[in-house]
Amino acid sequence: MDSGDVNAPHSMGTTIIGVTYDGGVVLGADSRTSTGMYVANRASDKITQLTDNVYVCRSGSVLKIAGIKIFAAFEKWFSELSLCSLAADSQIVSDYVRYFLHQHTIQLGQPSTVKVAANLVRLLSYNNKNMLQTGLIVGGWDKYEGGKIYGIPLGGTVLELPFTIGGSGSSYLYGFFDQAWKEGMTREEAEQLVVKAVSLAIARDGASGGVVRTVTINKDGVTRKFYPGDTLPLWHEEMEPQNSLLDTLSAASPEPMGLFQCITVIFGNCQVISLSFEIKHLFCKLHRSNGHHVALMKAKMPYPVLYSRTNLYFGPTIKKAGLPAKESLYVRIDLVEEEIKTIVRLIDTVVRAAASLIWKDTVSKISIQAHLLDLLRGKYLDASYTVYKLPECII
């Protein structure tokens, strides 16, 4: 992806789904709100209440910044900021609709129908189409029509459908629903279908993630369910979730952690491998403890990474290596033959630490692992030692 291409429109990270079943509806959504590569909120609630019996799934898009020629860095920052502020479009629309529906309920003396809610959303979406970009799914239950789902995509069309999907993650679900959807499902079947679908979208869409939230609405009322990210099934080539090493490290180290730092490990008496993330480059240095460089790898990051560069301690086995001040944070571990597996595990942990420390970064972690592994494989490790399975895709 070209980092300078800020004029290309792209959809906000979301996967939203609405499905009818025999007796009601199930609405589902992921929980990631991303601003460019940064996940602004990993546990957001995209299913908002409009009335007691009608809820809406919200998603938004980024407006193209057409024709504004400012220097590249500002453009990039502005587009990311706009992403944040335009997510508010869907919130504003649902706030207005909630207000109008409340008045309507009072006037009629009975709950509003889902159709009325959808119509109000549609009027706002359509009449303000130049200023807003929202993709919404209105779902609910009323006593006249039962469970209904209405899809209201970008231009303000309103479509009454047995099921509908939206957001950036929905692109990966069209084929799935074509095959898996059937008429007249039970409540459990519908809920399972929604959770499965959202987790599939999360697996493939970088802009969707976090947890899965569902809301089921029927004549008996509304039920909210929450499925934490680690309870979701893993799909093809997805890695097992790891605990963030931040937890273990913060327990050991008295010093506050900075994010995305320089992690350095010294092996025995010969190698120092350090990873550091500066604004634009990933440095991977290999040099002897006596200070001579053996190799220096430098990779250009696809996006500027706005992280500060500080250092990180590594466990209670720290020994001061007697190195100059700026290098005093290296950990020294003596290499023993039968501890190769430990080292391998250590590298694994280090790299996963690096990976987990950038859990907020939608840029793939894989490229870092690839670099490190290439360095190690062949030269310092027997090829039969596989540190971990490498997924094939690299940015």
Next chain:
Amino acid sequence: MSSIGTGYDLSVTTFSPDGRVFQIEYAAKAVDNSGTVVAIKCKDGVVMGVEKLIASKMMLPGSNRRIHAVHRHSGMAVAGLAADGRQIVARAKSEATNYESVYGEPIPVKELAARVASYVHLCTLYWWLRPFGCGVILGGYDRDGPQLYMIEPSGISYRYFGAAIGKEGRLPKPIYYIDREIEKLKLSEMTCRQGVIEVAKIIYGVHDEAKDKAFELEMSWVCDESNRQHQKVPDSLLEEAKEAAKAALEEMDAD
């Protein structure tokens, strides 16, 4: 029943010492000057009938309609000053279309009645507006079933299963007829086909031959048979109703 409220009846914004607003009561009297309107709610719909007094032999039959369609699902029969009635009907039509364009569904009859009543009442609040000189019967069929409302010049609106206004609309006459039918056939079990005939009988029954000369019977319904649309009663059924009503009248006269 009528009393002269000298001094307190000059403006609609004046109360009398005994708490009455005379101008509104006088407005109601204007309603009594026009032909009777009778409406009943049957099991499957609402039937409305108007005794349209013919002012001149030169008038074309079928003109000067007193029953107006407000929306696909509802209609309004007017008694009183015709021009005022047109204004109310226009307002009702506008409310109905506005509601549908905002909320996306046909206006519930209850809501329509509330809005019309609110509009009629509005005109009783300001000294620079006079009250409407007409009462209106609103019949409609929405997702909650068939409903019948009557809105008086004061802005009062109630829901009825049988209602009458106009010359012979004052109690107890039309109620006597309606009650008689309730004894024989419950209104809640009567279909609109039967209802049309009953309404015709009532109107023929209350028409005073001595006082007024000729009249034309105008009827409309909104029921399952008309596909829940407000329509003129089909000509064949109307003729049938007229015949039945005339026969019943002769029967009564013979008694």
